[in-house]
Amino acid sequence: GAVVSQHPSWVICKSGTSVKIECRSLDFQATTMFWYRQFPKQSLMLMATSNEGSKATYEQGVEKDKFLINHASLTLSTLTVTSAHPEDSSFYICSATTADLAGYYNEQFFGPGTRLTVL
């Protein structure tokens, strides 16, 4: 159980184009989804927190107009990198979590990641 998928697993695009990455929780309903960015040989950097039906909360320094997040349902969140540039090339990882009835959050379950290369 607790499987999270991402699509696509890798994408190459030209500078100036937009790229959409999907994150799905396959066997559970995720109250919250997170988007991370990972640079080579570095840790995960949280970009934003996404709750179904509400606007995403972005971390300091993350451009919300650049990285559009939509959380349309309890099983799907999307990250759109708008007008991508080579410096946006990175490994993007999503995760999903649920909260129990008492409001305590369970562990995050991570997707396999999407490697974005902008030429």
Place this chain on the structure above:
Amino acid sequence: AQSVAQPEDQVNVAEGNPLTVKCTYSVSGNPYLFWYVQYPNRGLQFLLKYITGDNLVKGSYGFEAEFNKSQTSFHLKKPSALVSDSALYFCAVRPFNTDKLIFGTGTRLQVFP
């Protein structure tokens, strides 16, 4: 500021020997503690977590971790390393009453045959 430290960029160990990957944290209150493993070009896989209770937590693939409140540490251990354990390991902390994870910088474990 809240933070997680993994002081070793890389840990090398011979197959069959015990391994330890260190993690210390600086978080107010009683945090939840996690270990994740990442294989090349893959997402993170959950290994184990500490919420409360017994300080020694057992997880997947024979890994365990010991929570030490006085030293604010949560070191990952395994009695006998396998070559297939070679991967990148992340310690993470979730402060109480928040859903965000704070990750350490990761430790690359290399197990030699």
